[in-house]
Amino acid sequence: MEGDLDVGDKICGIYFQNPGIPKHAEIDSAFIQFTTDNTSLGEVTIPLFAELSASAKNFSTQTKDISERENTAAINWSPAEWEIPGESGAKQKSPDLTSILQELQNLDNWSESSPLVIITGFANNDNRRRVVSYDINSEHAPKLSVYYKGGFDLSPPEAPIDLRIVSQAESSISIDWDNPEPENILAYFVYVDGVRYQQNGIKSTQLKLENLSLGSVHEIYVTAINNLSVESKKSNSVFSVVAGSKIRSENLGIKIYPNPFSSQLQIKVSSAFVIDWIEVLNLSGKTVARLRPQGENEIIWQGKGKGNTALPDGVYLLQIISDGKPHYKKVIKKQ
16 A cells, blocks of 8 residues: 555555464464554544455455455554654554464464465544555554464374385385375384384385294384474284294184185184184285174184175285284185
């Protein structure tokens, strides 16, 4: 706007291109410091509000460009008389704008780089306050001051997704996974049996795990950290028996037959033990079915997965939970 801002006499807008208010900041106080352009007397009450937008546009010559913008709730300002041109003090200081800015922070897409438009509405009478505008003198234009603390988003990042086993060798397993969305990840941690495989995070979304113990089933999952070192929840777990190892389940007296099977697999456990449940894992370590005992120590599995759909032929790993402890058996499904 050219000339001074006749605040209260007309609807005026003040555009702050980069106020730098973080979304998660705790605002203590905020105000605009105006400078008197000309003497303006008489009592007056002027509403102040902001455009309710995280991407407010600068002003144009379009009719009603300012008045038709969606606004926050208003704060009323009743400044004292301005008697001295060029004065910039307590009389020219707006009331606390914290509640207005908090309303903007609540917008889903508000960020530290969001611009801000403060709007002054019509006064309660014919009086006004005449403010130095940016066009008259940029040095004495309205200045926004915001005092806050914090501002850091300490919420955890999204967990890595679709962790899978790519290949296995005699004593190693290769895994990879996908980035979560949105991507704000600094590094990843890989866990084997609940312990970090490496103390330092890795940038890559794939890793070869070496020197794993033979004869063991390993639970593997991945977490992510952001640039504030906040760690995510864990990804899906994959379970793997190192190739060439022997799965020990004789102590449960587990009998599985026929194996290989085509349409039905019978699983029996010695009466000295109780089956809690059984999870069926594919070669990528993903759970594809969860089974419950039909009898006291017997389960019949018809080769179906989640949604009661038939699983493809191949090798599967039965993770048998008895007394809260896992035991494993390999089975083969084929026609």
